[in-house]
Amino acid sequence: MMSTALSANEKNNQNESMSKILMYTTGYCPYCLAAKSLLVGKGVSFDEIRVDQEPALRQEMEQRSQRRTVPQIFIGETHVGGFDELSGLERSGELDSLLAES
Ligand SMILES: N[C@@H](CCC(=O)N[C@@H](CS)C(=O)NCC(=O)O)C(=O)O
Numbered sequence: 001m002m003s004t005a006l007s008a009n010e011k012n013n014q015n016e017s018m019s020k021i022l023m024y025t026t027g028y029c030p031y032c033l034a035a036k037s038l039l040v041g042k043g044v045s046f047d048e049i050r051v052d053q054e055p056a057l058r059q060e061m062e063q064r065s066q067r068r069t070v071p072q073i074f075i076g077e078t079h080v081g082g083f084d085e086l087s088g089l090e091r092s093g094e095l096d097s098l099l100a101e102s
Contacts, residue, residue: 023039
């Protein structure tokens with residue numbers, strides 16, 4: 001008989017299809033790598049904008065986030081911040097709720 005309960009993996013897949021994550025990054029950036037690795041580890045997909053390759057997009061990032069460092073991460077319309085904030089949300093369990101809502 002099929003269970004209606006979702007496994008952790010199915011939940012991650014559900015997150016993947018429901019979430020919209022955008023990460024502004026540069027090529028050499030340990031914090032960007034750490035943020036990407038955290039999301040890949042959770043099985044969630046994200047779009048990446050390389051601001052070092054597109055000055056206009058760096059300007060867009062700075063306007064949207066009011067920050068100059070990379071990465072800058074958005075989940076839906078919510079500005080999460082950088083890697084420190086992302087990992088803080090993961091530690092507190094809030095990242096999963098944010099992904100489910102977005
Ligand atoms: N606390 C930030 C640190 C981000 C950070 O220092 N990023 C570096 C690149 S890995 C950066 O943007 N440096 C350029 C600058 O500080 O203006 C985070 O967790 O995202």
